[in-house]
Amino acid sequence: MAGPDDVVRLDDVAREAGVSASTVSRALSRPDMVAPATLAKVRGAAESLGFRANPAARALITGRTGFFALLVPDLDNPFYAATATAAQDLAAEGGRRVIIAVTGGDAAREAAALAELEGQVDGFAVLSPMSPAAALKEVHRRKPVVAINRRVAGLTSFTVDTPGGLGRIYDRLVELGHRDVAYLAGPPGSWMDRRRRDELVEHAARSGLRVRVHGPVRPAFAEGAAAARAIAASGCTAVLVYNSLLLLGMMFEFGRMGVRVPEDVSVAAADDIALADLPGPPITAVLAPAGELGRCAVAALAEMVQGGGDRRAPGRRLPTGVRITDSLAPPRPGV
Amino acid sequence: MAGPDDVVRLDDVAREAGVSASTVSRALSRPDMVAPATLAKVRGAAESLGFRANPAARALITGRTGFFALLVPDLDNPFYAATATAAQDLAAEGGRRVIIAVTGGDAAREAAALAELEGQVDGFAVLSPMSPAAALKEVHRRKPVVAINRRVAGLTSFTVDTPGGLGRIYDRLVELGHRDVAYLAGPPGSWMDRRRRDELVEHAARSGLRVRVHGPVRPAFAEGAAAARAIAASGCTAVLVYNSLLLLGMMFEFGRMGVRVPEDVSVAAADDIALADLPGPPITAVLAPAGELGRCAVAALAEMVQGGGDRRAPGRRLPTGVRITDSLAPPRPGV
DNA sequence: TTGAAAGCGCTAACAG
DNA sequence: CTGTTAGCGCTTTCAA
Numbered sequence: 001m002a003g004p005d006d007v008v009r010l011d012d013v014a015r016e017a018g019v020s021a022s023t024v025s026r027a028l029s030r031p032d033m034v035a036p037a038t039l040a041k042v043r044g045a046a047e048s049l050g051f052r053a054n055p056a057a058r059a060l061i062t063g064r065t066g067f068f069a070l071l072v073p074d075l076d077n078p079f080y081a082a083t084a085t086a087a088q089d090l091a092a093e094g095g096r097r098v099i100i101a102v103t104g105g106d107a108a109r110e111a112a113a114l115a116e117l118e119g120q121v122d123g124f125a126v127l128s129p130m131s132p133a134a135a136l137k138e139v140h141r142r143k144p145v146v147a148i149n150r151r152v153a154g155l156t157s158f159t160v161d162t163p164g165g166l167g168r169i170y171d172r173l174v175e176l177g178h179r180d181v182a183y184l185a186g187p188p189g190s191w192m193d194r195r196r197r198d199e200l201v202e203h204a205a206r207s208g209l210r211v212r213v214h215g216p217v218r219p220a221f222a223e224g225a226a227a228a229r230a231i232a233a234s235g236c237t238a239v240l241v242y243n244s245l246l247l248l249g250m251m252f253e254f255g256r257m258g259v260r261v262p263e264d265v266s267v268a269a270a271d272d273i274a275l276a277d278l279p280g281p282p283i284t285a286v287l288a289p290a291g292e293l294g295r296c297a298v299a300a301l302a303e304m305v306q307g308g309g310d311r312r313a314p315g316r317r318l319p320t321g322v323r324i325t326d327s328l329a330p331p332r333p334g335v
Numbered sequence: 336m337a338g339p340d341d342v343v344r345l346d347d348v349a350r351e352a353g354v355s356a357s358t359v360s361r362a363l364s365r366p367d368m369v370a371p372a373t374l375a376k377v378r379g380a381a382e383s384l385g386f387r388a389n390p391a392a393r394a395l396i397t398g399r400t401g402f403f404a405l406l407v408p409d410l411d412n413p414f415y416a417a418t419a420t421a422a423q424d425l426a427a428e429g430g431r432r433v434i435i436a437v438t439g440g441d442a443a444r445e446a447a448a449l450a451e452l453e454g455q456v457d458g459f460a461v462l463s464p465m466s467p468a469a470a471l472k473e474v475h476r477r478k479p480v481v482a483i484n485r486r487v488a489g490l491t492s493f494t495v496d497t498p499g500g501l502g503r504i505y506d507r508l509v510e511l512g513h514r515d516v517a518y519l520a521g522p523p524g525s526w527m528d529r530r531r532r533d534e535l536v537e538h539a540a541r542s543g544l545r546v547r548v549h550g551p552v553r554p555a556f557a558e559g560a561a562a563a564r565a566i567a568a569s570g571c572t573a574v575l576v577y578n579s580l581l582l583l584g585m586m587f588e589f590g591r592m593g594v595r596v597p598e599d600v601s602v603a604a605a606d607d608i609a610l611a612d613l614p615g616p617p618i619t620a621v622l623a624p625a626g627e628l629g630r631c632a633v634a635a636l637a638e639m640v641q642g643g644g645d646r647r648a649p650g651r652r653l654p655t656g657v658r659i660t661d662s663l664a665p666p667r668p669g670v
Numbered sequence: 671t672t673g674a675a676a677g678c679g680c681t682a683a684c685a686g
Numbered sequence: 687c688t689g690t691t692a693g694c695g696c697t698t699t700c701a702a
Contacts, residue, residue, distance in 0.1 A: 059391035222612035255590015277557035392679035
């Protein structure tokens with residue numbers, strides 16, 4: 001490794017093509033500014049020598065690195081993983097890369113990542129940001145920042161209407177005759193969970209009922225399994241769950257306990273990930289477009305960088321689908 | 336956003352501190368080369384102005400970007416996610432960042448990522464590489480490359496002895512009286528799976544038995560669930576599974592089918608992720624140090640970059656633990 | 671349409 | 687221990 005001798009530079013290409021360095025530069029980055037014949041020569045030379053522009057030199061002068069940073073709380077959550085993967089894919093189409101920084105859902109680490117990466121990237125997408133709005137806006141004065149999964153005043157934000165979807169599922173439960181519903185809450189301190197929970201509780205109150213909240217717990221499979229026993233014992237006839245990973249864990253344990261779905265208990269979750277491909281009867285879920293969030297964020301950043309100015313891309317609340325299936329059934333008699 | 340006017344440069348700090356630019360540079364990167372008094376002045380000035388060195392300018396001259404790239408097949412696999420997270424954490428301690436590039440387990444995309452990132456990073460860690468050894472070594476001539484989860488001749492490689500661990504679990508099954516064991520195989524084309532499967536089959540043959548192979552399947556929860564029925568119907572009394580995610584999916588479906596563990600079937604998996612925290616009796620597993628792999632790779636890269644020369648860091652096969660529990664039991668009578 | 675020249679912001683010799 | 691002097695490899699005016 002380490003062969004600083006055989007690296008091909010712009011001059012090498014220029015010499016090979018019999019033109020000047022600036023012509024090579026133009027040919028490669030603004031092909032319409034050179035004569036077709038020259039273009040061909042330069043491309044041929046670059047190709048044959050295996051030239052790849054030094055990104056640092058380019059970044060130094062243009063001020064663009066070709067990187068976007070995506071800050072995510074963790075990678076264990078398949079929702080985040082899906083968002084990150086989609087973001088990378090779309091960025092790649094524009095010749096850009098997405099740097100993923102794991103923050104652990106910790107405001108301090110998030111702030112550190114923001115500060116450290118500021119010089120390395122052209123913009124930030126922050127997934128479920130923990131930082132105060134002011135801190136995010138401060139960064140935004142220098143580099144475009146887009147928020148995902150949380151509305152931040154003054155920033156382009158992309159959210160999904162998961163609370164609304166949960167509400168519709170709740171309505172269906174009431175319609176089926178359920179009166180005792182449990183909600184297994186997600187990550188402590190999570191903005192998303194807060195919204196889902198509050199909406200659900202208020203929504204239930206409007207029906208004259210109430211929802212019993214369990215948790216909050218980390219959105220991990222094992223945590224869902226761990227919560228199953230208490231939920232089953234609580235006497236509820238239906239459970240809504242913060243996300244699909246928790247639901248899988250819960251159902252896993254239900255299976256071992258002999259609790260049947262939906263005969264003994266109806267179940268549904270937000271964030272349909274890995275639920276759709278399950279064998280057997282499908283499970284009721286709010287269909288959140290995890291990948292779409294990542295793509296929207298990248299597209300917005302790209303637009304802001306292109307625009308150069310302070311043009312703020314419009315944010316959106318993405319619609320969610322709701323898949324209502326036989327995992328919802330009337331409450332078992334005698335309850 | 337975009338305020339190229341108020342960016343603080345080295346000269347600004349120099350002026351503020353009343354010294355030359357090079358002194359500031361030294362003070363910040365090699366503190367032991369300046370007088371304590373100067374150091375204090377410079378640090379004070381840098382702090383008060385909020386100076387952050389331009390990484391592109393630094394990279395241009397030093398040839399170091401402070402980035403390592405980690406190529407992973409996908410982020411849905413919690414094993415990979417754990418490795419990636421640990422790698423980032425260790426790199427952060429050395430003031431470096433890890434760029435995660437998702438390749439989809441596709442050799443072409445892996446090659447593209449290698450080529451595109453070559454100028455942007457100080458080294459590569461490739462998780463479960465798909466590229467031919469020659470291609471990896473070619474990159475290694477210019478930037479250090481470390482292989483994870485596959486031994487690549489001529490490259491520093493970190494692997495885990497998962498096959499050996501599976502063998503020990505298999506021995507225990509034989510000891511318990513099992514004669515009909517199933518193996519649910521992992522990702523098609525995976526080097527890891529190939530090794531696990533072959534070792535297991537040979538190992539079984541030495542006991543005069545044979546292992547029935549199901550799959551291969553993508554290592555996703557739903558795939559494990561989908562495979563459960565066929566496996567249960569095959570008449571085996573024990574199942575070894577490629578990884579823990581698949582096992583969870585399989586057990587999930589077993590639960591719904593009324594198949595009990597371990598009364599009806601004994602189970603075990605490699606790559607213990609998310610298995611340990613499960614409520615109830617623990618599950619037999621090969622304990623693979625996913626995070627440790629990431630840390631080893633980063634440490635090796637750091638060493639190679641420091642060494643500057645062609646000093647090749649030594650690779651290792653990390654030991655695996657084996658947790659043998661009551662998820663293994665004698666085969667049910669009458670089979 | 672092309673070339674010459676001037677840096678981008680920083681680090682690394684080299685003197686002093 | 688510190689300042690001066692050159693660039694790192696590329697893009698981009700400015701003339702020609």
